[in-house]
Amino acid sequence: MIDALGNPQSLLVLGGSSDIATATARRLVQARTRRVVLAGRPSTRLDAAAQLLRGAGADLVEVVPFDAEVTDTHGAVVDQAFAGGDIDVVLLAFGVLGEQAAQERDPSLAVRTAMVNYVGAVSVGLHVGARLRSQGHGVLVVLSSVAGERARRTNFVYGSTKAGLDAFSQGLGDALQGSGARVLVVRPGFVRTKMTAGRKEAPMTTTAEAVAVAITEGIRSGRHTVWVPARLQQVMALMRHLPRGLFRRLAR
Numbered sequence: 001m002i003d004a005l006g007n008p009q010s011l012l013v014l015g016g017s018s019d020i021a022t023a024t025a026r027r028l029v030q031a032r033t034r035r036v037v038l039a040g041r042p043s044t045r046l047d048a049a050a051q052l053l054r055g056a057g058a059d060l061v062e063v064v065p066f067d068a069e070v071t072d073t074h075g076a077v078v079d080q081a082f083a084g085g086d087i088d089v090v091l092l093a094f095g096v097l098g099e100q101a102a103q104e105r106d107p108s109l110a111v112r113t114a115m116v117n118y119v120g121a122v123s124v125g126l127h128v129g130a131r132l133r134s135q136g137h138g139v140l141v142v143l144s145s146v147a148g149e150r151a152r153r154t155n156f157v158y159g160s161t162k163a164g165l166d167a168f169s170q171g172l173g174d175a176l177q178g179s180g181a182r183v184l185v186v187r188p189g190f191v192r193t194k195m196t197a198g199r200k201e202a203p204m205t206t207t208a209e210a211v212a213v214a215i216t217e218g219i220r221s222g223r224h225t226v227w228v229p230a231r232l233q234q235v236m237a238l239m240r241h242l243p244r245g246l247f248r249r250l251a252r
């Protein structure tokens with residue numbers, strides 16, 4: 001259970017090798033989290049994340065194979081993760097950015113981005129939601145993005161998948177109201193991680209550590225949405241309402 005100070009004891013990460021997830025898990029483990037389940041595609045990166053959390057003080061770190069695109073396995077993955085007991089926080093952190101130009105040339109690449117970021121998240125998100133509802137507590141933290149607030153010419157495939165994911169997550173949060181479980185939607189801007197390595201940084205670029213701080217504070221304070229950095233909320237409120245022509249010129 002999440003204790004009186006808002007610290008969870010158990011954590012499931014979907015997308016266990018994500019840089020943002022690793023920073024968040026390490027922070028939670030350093031506070032109070034003792035049991036961590038890392039679900040992800042088997043890799044040395046996933047093993048390294050597990051090792052790092054053991055080193056940070058977790059009592060038990062389990063690694064469970066999980067592929068967002070293979071939706072017919074998601075029920076079993078969630079069952080396996082919850083087999084060791086209740087889980088206080090589930091962090092949905094998997095995602096792919098994709099190359100916009102390549103995806104326009106080859107729509108099958110865009111379909112893959114949509115499969116991972118949206119279809120995979122809907123599938124596993126509903127399995128997790130049902131579990132949290134039946135245990136009567138817990139937080140599903142979903143890594144959305146400011147890219148979903150208004151699609152840009154330069155990354156509208158990714159942005160549209162995050163718009164769908166964000167709407168899905170808000171709806172799931174509403175559906176869970178009264179059950180004791182809840183959803184926290186996280187909307188970071190540009191974060192320096194392996195996903196964005198080599199790309200031109202955007203204004204207000206932030207770090208995985210800053211996102212981890214915002215997530216842990218969001219869990220503690222019971223918020224339903226956090227922006228990272230926080231001032232992006234005002235910026236995006238303005239961007240959403242800019243006339244289309246002006247937005248096109250600015251959002252290149």
Ligand SMILES: NC(=O)c1ccc[n+]([C@@H]2O[C@H](COP(=O)([O-])OP(=O)(O)OC[C@H]3O[C@@H](n4cnc5c(N)ncnc54)[C@H](OP(=O)(O)O)[C@@H]3O)[C@@H](O)[C@H]2O)c1
Nearest residue numbers: 015017018019020041067068094095143145190191193195
């Ligand atoms: N970095 C940013 O600027 C930024 C901004 C806003 C939102 N976000 C979102 O934050 C989340 C974490 O991103 P990050 O920055 O931490 O990037 P990251 O380090 O590249 O993490 C992405 C994760 O997604 C996993 N993944 C990709 N395809 C998968 C699949 N088919 N099945 C299971 N896992 C899969 C990767 O696993 P593998 O190791 O197996 O590839 C990796 O663990 C993503 O949803 C991203 O869209 C990122």
